[in-house]
Amino acid sequence: CCPKGVKCPWVNLLPASDVNALCSYCRAAVLGSPREMMKHAWDNYKRYAWGLNELKPISKQGHSSNLFGNIQGATIVDALDTLYIMEMKEEFKEAKDWVEKNLDFNVNAEISVFEVNIRFVGGLLSAYYLSGEEIFRKKAVELGEKLLPAFNTPTGIPWALLNIKSGIGRNWPWASGGSSILAEFGTLHLEFVHLSHLSGNPVFAEKVMNIRKVLNRLDKPEGLYPNYLNPSSGQWGQHHVSIGGLGDSFYEYLLKAWLMSDKTDEEGKKMYYDAVQAIETHLIRKSSGGLTYIAEWKGGLLEHKMGHLTCFAGGMFALGADGAPSDKTGHHIELGAEIARTCHESYDRTSMKLGPEAFRFDGGVEAIATRQNEKYYILRPEVIETYMYMWRLTHDPKYRQWAWEAVEALEKHCRVDGGYSGIRDVYNNHESHDDVQQSFFLSETLKYLYLLFSDDDILPFEHWVFNTEAHPLPILHKEDGSKEEKQK
Numbered sequence: 001c002c003p004k005g006v007k008c009p010w011v012n013l014l015p016a017s018d019v020n021a022l023c024s025y026c027r028a029a030v031l032g033s034p035r036e037m038m039k040h041a042w043d044n045y046k047r048y049a050w051g052l053n054e055l056k057p058i059s060k061q062g063h064s065s066n067l068f069g070n071i072q073g074a075t076i077v078d079a080l081d082t083l084y085i086m087e088m089k090e091e092f093k094e095a096k097d098w099v100e101k102n103l104d105f106n107v108n109a110e111i112s113v114f115e116v117n118i119r120f121v122g123g124l125l126s127a128y129y130l131s132g133e134e135i136f137r138k139k140a141v142e143l144g145e146k147l148l149p150a151f152n153t154p155t156g157i158p159w160a161l162l163n164i165k166s167g168i169g170r171n172w173p174w175a176s177g178g179s180s181i182l183a184e185f186g187t188l189h190l191e192f193v194h195l196s197h198l199s200g201n202p203v204f205a206e207k208v209m210n211i212r213k214v215l216n217r218l219d220k221p222e223g224l225y226p227n228y229l230n231p232s233s234g235q236w237g238q239h240h241v242s243i244g245g246l247g248d249s250f251y252e253y254l255l256k257a258w259l260m261s262d263k264t265d266e267e268g269k270k271m272y273y274d275a276v277q278a279i280e281t282h283l284i285r286k287s288s289g290g291l292t293y294i295a296e297w298k299g300g301l302l303e304h305k306m307g308h309l310t311c312f313a314g315g316m317f318a319l320g321a322d323g324a325p326s327d328k329t330g331h332h333i334e335l336g337a338e339i340a341r342t343c344h345e346s347y348d349r350t351s352m353k354l355g356p357e358a359f360r361f362d363g364g365v366e367a368i369a370t371r372q373n374e375k376y377y378i379l380r381p382e383v384i385e386t387y388m389y390m391w392r393l394t395h396d397p398k399y400r401q402w403a404w405e406a407v408e409a410l411e412k413h414c415r416v417d418g419g420y421s422g423i424r425d426v427y428n429n430h431e432s433h434d435d436v437q438q439s440f441f442l443s444e445t446l447k448y449l450y451l452l453f454s455d456d457d458i459l460p461f462e463h464w465v466f467n468t469e470a471h472p473l474p475i476l477h478k479e480d481g482s483k484e485e486k487q488k
């Protein structure tokens with residue numbers, strides 16, 4: 001099956017359509033490929049940016065983002081579980097040693113509560129659950145405690161930004177009327193429930209349960225959740241609803257909170273399925289060319305645009321199909337499949353076969369970016385994430401094929417000597433690199449690719465849920481008990 005035979009170290013030189021018909025030799029090479037990509041990304045980070053947050057793969061130096069203040073090592077913490085899962089033992093050990101000796105939260109840093117939670121707390125929790133190494137549990141709980149002052153607002157809806165030394169919080173200056181952001185305060189639940197579980201301290205879970213309480217008290221326009229909520233007044237800001245940026249992982253965490261509770265969190269379940277119902281009625285549309293998409297809602301008017309971020313929803317709908325009312329199970333899987341197809345089209349309709357940041361369904365176009373500032377690709381995972389869920393839940397081989405097309409495009413356009421870089425315009429024939437290797441490329445994009453080409457018994461869905469940064473967290477069974485309960 002392999003035209004280049006055993007001399008071919010890179011099966012990704014094969015046309016994508018051949019992936020399902022490979023001999024065992026080639027198949028083994030395919031399976032190894034995301035691991036080799038991880039090695040390239042990791043080795044270069046280590047060579048040029050060790051201990052810093054991210055890598056600039058073209059200029060071969062560190063990249064610091066203001067999301068983490070001066071907390072350091074984002075790539076190391078985000079990559080820990082991927083290294084573990086891929087059995088990159090030496091690399092995992094050097095990452096663990098760095099965490100032990102250098103990961104320091106006693107710094108004067110203003111950080112994004114959401115980003116630090118999903119990447120650092122999530123990364124440490126997964127590393128602990130996978131490896132059993134106490135250092136990761138200790139660091140996760142220590143960091144969780146540092147985040148608690150963010151909840152000191154009149155409603156308990158946390159600030160977006162927090163100085164972890166002074167405990168002073170504030171919101172993004174651009175957010176509607178001083179509001180907190182739905183996708184930010186709504187994406188703490190999984191990690192905080194686990195922090196309570198591992199520390200025996202109920203305070204973490206109490207904080208996130210209070211967020212639910214505030215949301216449930218509020219009237220929702222057409223059953224939809226606006227992206228902005230004022231933490232002082234407890235009132236919605238601007239009525240902008242999105243399943244992409246600013247809204248996305250709030251919905252994901254409702255579903256996953258229910259799954260992670262071993263399906264006992266009935267409140268999370270109801271909030272999720274009610275929200276999906278409203279999304280279907282008001283946001284989901286079909287283009288004249290037959291592509292299903294999720295539009296954005298602005299005070300009752302639809303903007304026929306879908307973000308790359310929104311593409312995660314295909315996987316979410318399919319993952320949630322099981323709990324949907326019995327007559328709707330097939331429908332939710334089908335919805336997932338349709339979103340996956342639309343997002344694949346957004347990749348396929350570019351020159352580089354990598355998807356733009358946002359694509360539109362108006363002015364005669366379908367699944368194409370029309371604005372110059374929406375044509376970039378920053379190594380985001382959401383489309384591959386949806387392929388991974390669709391593959392696991394349907395075993396339709398097209399998802400492996402589509403993922404393979406993405407691997408080929410990443411290798412061709414994003415791989416550079418110094419690692420992997422984002423692209424400024426995926427419609428251009430020539431790469432203009434943005435010179436950033438995002439930490440989520442290692443934690444999410446490469447992990448989802450690896451899982452997609454592996455057997456289903458690696459991190460099976462019956463036992464694990466993935467946080468929004470692809471960090472696996474175990475399902476908490478009743479009999480597991482918290483650390484405190486176990487000590488008792």
Ligand code: DMJ
Nearest residue numbers: 249380381382440468469
């Ligand atoms: C990641 O940090 C997470 O997936 C988050 O939910 C959204 N943005 C990036 C990846 O695109």
